[in-house]
Amino acid sequence: xxALYLDNGEALVRQVPKPxxxxxxxxxxxxxxxxxxxxxxxxxxYMDYRGVLGHEFVGVVHECANDYLRGKRVVGxxxxxxxxxxxxxxxxxxxxxxxxxxxxxxxxxxFAEYLTLPEENLHVVxxxxxxxxxxxxxxxxxAFRILEQIDITARDSVVVLGDGKLGQLIAQVLAMxxxxxxxxxxxxWKLALLQARGIRTARADEPxxxxxxxxxxxxxxxxxxxxxLELLRPEGTLVLxxxxxxxxxxxxxxxxxxxIKIIGSRCGPFxxxxxxxxxxxxxxxxxxxxxxPLAEAAHALQRAASKDTMKVLLRM
Amino acid sequence: xxALYLDNGEALVRQVPKPxxxxxxxxxxxxxxxxxxxxxxxxxxYMDYRGVLGHEFVGVVHECANDYLRGKRVVGxxxxxxxxxxxxxxxxxxxxxxxxxxxxxxxxxxFAEYLTLPEENLHVVxxxxxxxxxxxxxxxxxAFRILEQIDITARDSVVVLGDGKLGQLIAQVLAMxxxxxxxxxxxxWKLALLQARGIRTARADEPxxxxxxxxxxxxxxxxxxxxxLELLRPEGTLVLxxxxxxxxxxxxxxxxxxxIKIIGSRCGPFxxxxxxxxxxxxxxxxxxxxxxPLAEAAHALQRAASKDTMKVLLRM
Numbered sequence: 001x002x003a004l005y006l007d008n009g010e011a012l013v014r015q016v017p018k019p020x021x022x023x024x025x026x027x028x029x030x031x032x033x034x035x036x037x038x039x040x041x042x043x044x045x046y047m048d049y050r051g052v053l054g055h056e057f058v059g060v061v062h063e064c065a066n067d068y069l070r071g072k073r074v075v076g077x078x079x080x081x082x083x084x085x086x087x088x089x090x091x092x093x094x095x096x097x098x099x100x101x102x103x104x105x106x107x108x109x110x111f112a113e114y115l116t117l118p119e120e121n122l123h124v125v126x127x128x129x130x131x132x133x134x135x136x137x138x139x140x141x142x143a144f145r146i147l148e149q150i151d152i153t154a155r156d157s158v159v160v161l162g163d164g165k166l167g168q169l170i171a172q173v174l175a176m177x178x179x180x181x182x183x184x185x186x187x188x189w190k191l192a193l194l195q196a197r198g199i200r201t202a203r204a205d206e207p208x209x210x211x212x213x214x215x216x217x218x219x220x221x222x223x224x225x226x227x228x229l230e231l232l233r234p235e236g237t238l239v240l241x242x243x244x245x246x247x248x249x250x251x252x253x254x255x256x257x258x259x260i261k262i263i264g265s266r267c268g269p270f271x272x273x274x275x276x277x278x279x280x281x282x283x284x285x286x287x288x289x290x291x292x293p294l295a296e297a298a299h300a301l302q303r304a305a306s307k308d309t310m311k312v313l314l315r316m
Numbered sequence: 317x318x319a320l321y322l323d324n325g326e327a328l329v330r331q332v333p334k335p336x337x338x339x340x341x342x343x344x345x346x347x348x349x350x351x352x353x354x355x356x357x358x359x360x361x362y363m364d365y366r367g368v369l370g371h372e373f374v375g376v377v378h379e380c381a382n383d384y385l386r387g388k389r390v391v392g393x394x395x396x397x398x399x400x401x402x403x404x405x406x407x408x409x410x411x412x413x414x415x416x417x418x419x420x421x422x423x424x425x426x427f428a429e430y431l432t433l434p435e436e437n438l439h440v441v442x443x444x445x446x447x448x449x450x451x452x453x454x455x456x457x458x459a460f461r462i463l464e465q466i467d468i469t470a471r472d473s474v475v476v477l478g479d480g481k482l483g484q485l486i487a488q489v490l491a492m493x494x495x496x497x498x499x500x501x502x503x504x505w506k507l508a509l510l511q512a513r514g515i516r517t518a519r520a521d522e523p524x525x526x527x528x529x530x531x532x533x534x535x536x537x538x539x540x541x542x543x544x545l546e547l548l549r550p551e552g553t554l555v556l557x558x559x560x561x562x563x564x565x566x567x568x569x570x571x572x573x574x575x576i577k578i579i580g581s582r583c584g585p586f587x588x589x590x591x592x593x594x595x596x597x598x599x600x601x602x603x604x605x606x607x608x609p610l611a612e613a614a615h616a617l618q619r620a621a622s623k624d625t626m627k628v629l630l631r632m
C-alpha cells in the first residue's frame with residue numbers, strides 16, 4: 001500500500017507492506033487524516049521516529065474480531081498499552097512503559113491506506129459528523145485533557161498563547177468554562193476565526209494585562225514559556241502543550257518566587273471531544289485550509305509548516 | 317548600629333543607622349540569625365538587592381505599640397504586605413505586589429543589631445526553644461509550605477534532592493507524611509545526620525529506581541532539574557525550592573510527554589514550623605556547624621558557602 005514514510009529525517013510517499021492486525025487489533029482503511037505540528041517535529045528529529053507518519057485520522061474498520069465494529073466509521077486513541085506495567089496499574093495507561101503510539105513511537109501511523117489499532121482504542125463516529133470534522137477528534141481530545149488536569153471556573157482569567165491548529169481548539173474548549181479568556185496570536189486571519197466564535201483575541205505584540213490565573217502555552221515556540229510567566233499571576237497555572245525537539249533556556253527563579261504551577265499536558269479523552277464536535281460547541285470547518293490526496297502527502301507536510309495554512313488534511 | 321551590608325556585590329560589616337519602626341511595626345533586638353543559601357545568591361546578584369542581609373532570626377521585641385509583644389522573644393515572617401493590592405485581596409499576601417521582604421527586597425534584614433517588622437509578622441517563641449533552634453523557624457516553615465501546596469500521603473514515594481540546609485529540613489518535614497522517602501546528597505556526613513533521624517538516604521552517584529511520585533529539588537544547582545525529571549514517574553510532581561540567579565537550559569518535551577506537574581515553592585507557615593521544632597519532630601541542633609559574632613558576619617557568609625559547613629549562625 002501507499003504511505004508517507006519517515007526515514008532519516010526525510011518523509012516520502014512510498015510502497016510499504018499493508019499492516020497485519022495482531023490479536024485484539026483492527027485493520028482500518030483510512031478515509032482522511034490531519035497533519036499535526038508533532039508530525040513536523042518528528043521530521044525534525046523529535047523522538048527519533050522512523051515509520052509511517054500520522055496520528056489524526058478517521059477510517060472504516062476493515063477487519064476485526066468484533067462484529068459490532070466491522071464496517072463502522074471510527075476514530076482511534078493513539079496510545080496502545082500493555083495493561084500490565086506499573087503505570088497501567090496506576091491507571092495511567094497513556095503513560096504505559098511499553099506503549100506504542102500511532103505514527104509517533106513504534107507503530108506505523110495514519111498517512112497510509114491502512115493502519116492497525118487495538119479495538120479498545122476505537123470510537124464509533126456519529127453519522128452526522130463529516131470525515132473532515134471527525135479527523136479533529138484527537139486534537140480536540142488533547143484540548144479536553146486540560147479540563148481533566150486542572151479546575152477551570154468562570155472566575156478564572158485564562159490566556160491561550162498561540163492561534164494555530166491546537167491553540168484554536170484549546171481556546172474553544174476552555175471558553176466553554178471560562179468566559180474571561182483571551183487567545184493571543186500573530187496572524188489576523190487566524191484570530192478572526194476565533195472572533196467569529198465570540199472568543200476575545202489579542203495580537204502577540206499588543207500589551208496585555210498581567211495577572212492571568214491560567215495560561216496555556218500552545219505556540220510551538222520556545223519564546224512562549226517566558227511570555228507565559230510574564231502574564232501569569234502568582235500561584236497561577238501554566239499548561240504546557242508544546243512538544244518541541246531540543247531544550248529551552250528558562251529563567252527558573254521566577255516560577256519559584258511566584259510559586260507558579262507548571263503542568264505538561266498531552267493526550268486526552270475522545271468521548272467529550274466527539275460530543276463537542278457533534279454538538280458544534282467546537283467548530284472546526286473553517287480551520288481546514290487545504291486538502292491533498294495521499295500521493296501528495298510530502299507536499300501536504302510542507303504546506304502545513306507554512307504560516308498561510310492551518311489544518312492540512314489528506315484524503316485517501 | 318553594626319550590620320552586614322550588601323552593596324554592589326560586596327557584603328561588609330559596617331555602621332548603619334538603627335532602623336525606625338513605622339506605625340504597626342516593632343523594633344526587634346536580634347539575638348541570633350542564620351545564613352541561608354539565598355543570602356549567598358543575593359551576594360551573587362540575584363534580586364539586585366542592596367541593604368542589610370539576613371532573614372532567618374530570633375530576637376526580642378524592644379519597642380512596639382502592642383503591650384503583649386513588648387519584651388517577648390519572637391521570630392518573624394519575612395514578607396511585609398499591603399493588604400490592599402489584588403494579590404492580597406486574593407488571599408495570597410506572600411505575593412503582595414507592594415511587598416518588602418526582610419533582607420531580600422526593599423527592607424533591611426537580620427544580620428544587624430536591630431531590625432523592624434510589622435507586629436502582625438511576629439510569632440512568640442516558646443521558652444523551651446533555644447535561640448539556636450528558634451532561628452530555624454523560617455526555613456522549616458518553607459519546608460511546611462510544600463504540605464500546603466500538594467497532597468502527600470503514605471502511598472507516595474518521595475525523593476528529596478539535596479542534603480544541604482534546606483534539603484535536610486524538607487526531608488524531615490515530608491518524612492512525617494511519607495515513610496517511603498529518600499534524600500539524595502553528595503556528602504556522607506550530611507547524609508549521616510538524616511540516617512540518625514531514621515531517614516533513608518542515597519548518594520547522588522548511586523543509581524536510584526525511577527518512578528517517584530514526588531521529587532523535591534533542593535540542590536541549589538541547575539543540574540537538579542534534569543535529575544528530578546529522570547526520577548519522576550509520569551504525572552508526578554516536581555517541587556522547585558531552589559532559587560538561583562540566571563537561567564537553566566531545560567529539556568521541555570519530557571515534562572509534556574510525561575505530564576509532569578512542576579510547582580514553585582517559597583515561604584511557608586510559621587505556626588506548624590514552631591510546633592515541629594518545639595516537639596522535636598524536626599531536629600536541627602546537629603545542623604549548626606559554626607557560630608560567629610556579628611562582627612565576623614562577612615567571614616560567616618564565606619564559611620556558609622563551603623561544603624564543610626551546614627547551618628552557620630550569627631550571635632549578636
